[in-house]
Amino acid sequence: MTIPKSVQPTQHVAGESDVDDEPAASIDAAIQGALGRKLRESYEEVVREEVPDKFRKLLDDLKLAESDRGSAGGKVGKG
Amino acid sequence: MAAPDFEHDLVGAISHLRAFARSFANDPARADDLVQETLVKAWNSRDSFTPGTNFRAWLFTILRNVYFSQHRKLRREVDDPDEQYQNSLSVPPEQHGHLDLADFRTALGTLPSDQREALVLVGAEGFSYEEAAEICGCAVGTIKSRVNRARNRLVEILGDPDLKGGQGSSGGHVADKLVKDAVRG
Numbered sequence: 001m002t003i004p005k006s007v008q009p010t011q012h013v014a015g016e017s018d019v020d021d022e023p024a025a026s027i028d029a030a031i032q033g034a035l036g037r038k039l040r041e042s043y044e045e046v047v048r049e050e051v052p053d054k055f056r057k058l059l060d061d062l063k064l065a066e067s068d069r070g071s072a073g074g075k076v077g078k079g
Numbered sequence: 080m081a082a083p084d085f086e087h088d089l090v091g092a093i094s095h096l097r098a099f100a101r102s103f104a105n106d107p108a109r110a111d112d113l114v115q116e117t118l119v120k121a122w123n124s125r126d127s128f129t130p131g132t133n134f135r136a137w138l139f140t141i142l143r144n145v146y147f148s149q150h151r152k153l154r155r156e157v158d159d160p161d162e163q164y165q166n167s168l169s170v171p172p173e174q175h176g177h178l179d180l181a182d183f184r185t186a187l188g189t190l191p192s193d194q195r196e197a198l199v200l201v202g203a204e205g206f207s208y209e210e211a212a213e214i215c216g217c218a219v220g221t222i223k224s225r226v227n228r229a230r231n232r233l234v235e236i237l238g239d240p241d242l243k244g245g246q247g248s249s250g251g252h253v254a255d256k257l258v259k260d261a262v263r264g
Contacts, residue, residue, distance in 0.1 A: 032230060035234065038180070039198065039199070046098035049094070051093050051094055051097070054111075059118060
């Protein structure tokens with residue numbers, strides 16, 4: 001993914017010396033990279049959580065309700 | 080899609096739906112309610128899914144629609160849930176050596192919801208800008224600008240070099256940790 005900051009003209013103010021020898025753009029790129037990893041880490045943590053049974057049960061109930069309706073209406077046969 | 084395949088794919092997508100739902104509702108129980116309603120809608124409208132297209136994108140679109148229809152109702156009835164979400168995020172940063180996930184989530188939660196959504200879809204879920212635009216029902220350029228604004232805002236919140244020296248301020252701790260994380264790679 002492109003990092004727009006790196007192609008922008010440097011915003012470093014002359015005389016400012018917060019970090020020695022490092023161009024501001026590469027710091028920004030590094031911070032963007034760290035943020036991207038944090039975002040994925042944060043998201044993946046939820047994805048990896050065990051899915052509670054209630055979701056599986058909900059789908060089973062939906063299927064059951066459908067097959068009940070099907071046989072009551074006489075439209076749907078077996079299978 | 081044949082019913083067993085549809086069901087199989089639907090079950091497989093639940094964990095991602097739950098993660099996406101958390102970007103709307105910080106309260107996990109509320110997020111799960113959103114997912115349950117999404118599953119019901121998806122199941123009942125499974126004939127409208129076009130096989131060969133992105134199944135997860137289709138589900139995310141449904142979840143989004145469910146959220147916004149509930150949200151409109153809630154706004155009329157009680158306090159704005161987004162406001163409640165913002166309030167729930169005023170957690171002080173942890174005192175560890177690196178940027179804690181809680182710190183990051185706090186910052187993410189302060190973003191405007193459209194920017195947070197775009198960033199999560201593209202940056203976390205890995206959708207293309209085009210797919211994200213389709214899910215959100217907006218132009219590709221809009222998604223790109225939301226993602227950029229979200230990234231810049233996060234850097235502003237967490238990585239502002241001016242905050243680094245700010246002793247005692249929570250912003251200073253967070254910015255320090257973020258820079259350390261960035262250096263570590």
